[in-house]
Amino acid sequence: MKIAFICTGNSARSQMAEGFAKYYAKKYGLDLEVYSAGSNPAKRIAPEAIKVMKEKGIDISAQYPKKLEDIPLNEMDLIITLCGGAKESCPTVPGARQEHWDLPDPAAYEGSEEERLEFFRKVRDEIEKRVIKLMEELKEKVKA
Incomplete structure (x- = not known):
């Protein structure tokens, strides 16, 4: 099964989702190919995303923002x-199930460094919850 997490900048939410999905797919013994991409990718991953993921023991520092054309979008299941902008600009892929997780963009959050990190952690934790739920659902389908 192939999964893609799509966001506008592919610098925070979708990168964290990709990291969690790869981690939990392995933990749940699921055979998944996980991708992320952006409709208008940033130049780099937000350093705060890398930092807050490391706090969870997941290293996404080797990941990088990608365009939709950089992943096998037409092969996705x-x-x-992960954001309103991507929902509107994300192409429809025949045969692919589509979900929308409307999450605030931590990369756009303004505040002190600590306030930004705290906001990144909130979004990270919500993504982790949703990814775990998704992995549990996929694990049940494999059993059925």
Whole structure:
């Protein structure tokens, strides 16, 4: 099964989702190919995303923002958009199930460094909860 997490900048939410999905797919013994991409990718991953994921023991520092054309979009079984902008600009892929997780963009959050990190942690934790739920659902389908 192939899953793509799509966001506008592919610098925070979708990168964290990709990291969690790869981690939990392995933990749940699921055979998944996990991708992320952006409709308008940033130049780099937000350093705060890398930092807060490391706090969870997941290293996403080797990941990088990608365009939709950089991933095998037409081969996806499941596409999850993580923001309103991506939902509107994400192409429809015939045969792919599509979900939308409307999450605030931590990269756009303004505040002190600590306030930004705290906001990144909140979004990270919500993504982790949703990814775990998704992995549990996929594990049940494999059993059925």
